[in-house]
Amino acid sequence: QELKKLAQEERQVSQGCSNPGSSSPQSSQSSSKLSERQDAVAQQAEKLQKSMRADPALSDLAKDRMDQATGNAKESAQALKSGQKEQAGQRASDAADQLERLADHVAGLKAKELGARLAQARNLAKQTASEEKDLSDQLTNGSKPSGADSPVLKQDSLVEDARTLADVLKHLPGDAAEESRELSQALRKATQSNSPDEIAEGMESTAQTLKAGDRGKAAEGANEAAGRLAALAQDLDDARRAFVQPQLDQLLAAEKQASKTQGALKSAHNEGEKAEAEKAVSDLLETLRKLQAREGESSGSLAKAAEKLAESQMRSGGGWGNFNRIKEGNTDNRPTLIPPGEYTEGVSHVITALQAKIQEIVLKEVLLDKDEAVPPQYKALVEDYYKTLSEDLR
Numbered sequence: 364q365e366l367k368k369l370a371q372e373e374r375q376v377s378q379g380c381s382n383p384g385s386s387s388p389q390s391s392q393s394s395s396k397l398s399e400r401q402d403a404v405a406q407q408a409e410k411l412q413k414s415m416r417a418d419p420a421l422s423d424l425a426k427d428r429m430d431q432a433t434g435n436a437k438e439s440a441q442a443l444k445s446g447q448k449e450q451a452g453q454r455a456s457d458a459a460d461q462l463e464r465l466a467d468h469v470a471g472l473k474a475k476e477l478g479a480r481l482a483q484a485r486n487l488a489k490q491t492a493s494e495e496k497d498l499s500d501q502l503t504n505g506s507k508p509s510g511a512d513s514p515v516l517k518q519d520s521l522v523e524d525a526r527t528l529a530d531v532l533k534h535l536p537g538d539a540a541e542e543s544r545e546l547s548q549a550l551r552k553a554t555q556s557n558s559p560d561e562i563a564e565g566m567e568s569t570a571q572t573l574k575a576g577d578r579g580k581a582a583e584g585a586n587e588a589a590g591r592l593a594a595l596a597q598d599l600d601d602a603r604r605a606f607v608q609p610q611l612d613q614l615l616a617a618e619k620q621a622s623k624t625q626g627a628l629k630s631a632h633n634e635g636e637k638a639e640a641e642k643a644v645s646d647l648l649e650t651l652r653k654l655q656a657r658e659g660e661s662s663g664s665l666a667k668a669a670e671k672l673a674e675s676q677m678r679s680g681g682g683w684g685n686f687n688r689i690k691e692g693n694t695d696n697r698p699t700l701i702p703p704g705e706y707t708e709g710v711s712h713v714i715t716a717l718q719a720k721i722q723e724i725v726l727k728e729v730l731l732d733k734d735e736a737v738p739p740q741y742k743a744l745v746e747d748y749y750k751t752l753s754e755d756l757r
Contacts, residue, residue: 380452
């Protein structure tokens with residue numbers, strides 16, 4: 364977030380430098396404020412540079428890019444002090460581009476959840492493939508945009524995106540091995556089939572071909588890179604879904620088990636059914652603790668639900684209601700045992716926690732796939748989520 368905010372600041376400084384100047388006192392004052400603003404940006408960039416240099420989770424490439432962005436920010440500040448607004452604006456624009464790219468780069472390296480990092484890599488591969496294909500079509504059709512939209516500058520930018528992707532994917536298989544051997548193997552297979560390093564090298568070669576003036580050969584190279592990037596994006600997406608779906612299935616199974624436990628507590632008529640309900644509570648607690656361990660949760664919603672359910676077992680003291688008490692609403696004319704309030708409250712808390720976790724995962728998946736239709740397996744859950752949210756707001 365700090366990188367994105369800094370990029371926005373640099374973009375605004377660059378735009379400020381592009382405004383036509385004048386010799387009026389107001390213009391002089393505006394230039395002075397712009398210089399002060401860029402000084403502040405350069406100082407903030409330097410602080411981030413030092414912080415990133417000390418961060419072991421960041422790659423050498425990410426740190427080098429922060430060095431470059433900081434250098435451009437400082438040069439922009441110096442140019443403004445010298446009255447060179449055009450040069451200052453260009454350096455600020457360069458820094459903004461670098462910081463924007465770096466923000467996505469760092470997100471791919473440092474996102475807390477593995478699924479989010481996978482999605483970040485998939486999105487970058489997909490976007491780069493789309494832009495590389497557009498460039499190939501542009502070269503084939505013979506259009507010749509200039510300035511910032513020139514094919515040469517565009518390809519140089521896409522090469523940097525490909526280098527970012529290669530850097531992010533270099534670390535993912537090893538990190539994934541800690542959570543899922545299958546996921547790690549899928550990622551290694553994906554990057555072997557369409558090596559991001561090889562793709563980046565090919566795109567660099569295309570950039571050189573384009574600078575040499577061979578647009579036809581450059582178009583072929585860009586088209587090939589686009590195809591390989593699209594295939595890599597699909598493999599990454601398949602790996603991510605294969606990683607997330609079992610987690611979701613386990614949570615759904617646990618929620619179903621909790622609902623059955625709740626039903627057993629409400630429908631016990633004799634000592635045998637009471638014992639079954641007690642066992643169901645114990646089994647549910649065991650399931651919850653296993654889920655908690657898989658999720659790596661020590662203080663999250665599942666951990667709190669497990670703690671509350673464990674407390675309900677200790678506090679209930681076997682305090683079920685009298686056999687002769689007919690529960691209101693009982694339709695089969697048989698006495699119904701009344702479970703301890705601690706049990707019903709504890710199980711209800713578990714159901715709420717599981718449903719919240721399920722909805723969180725489903726909504727996150729939809730947001731990560733915001734450019735696509737809601738996956739069919741998630742559609743009903745998404746509708747339930749918004750229905751619950753609507754009821755809460757009322």
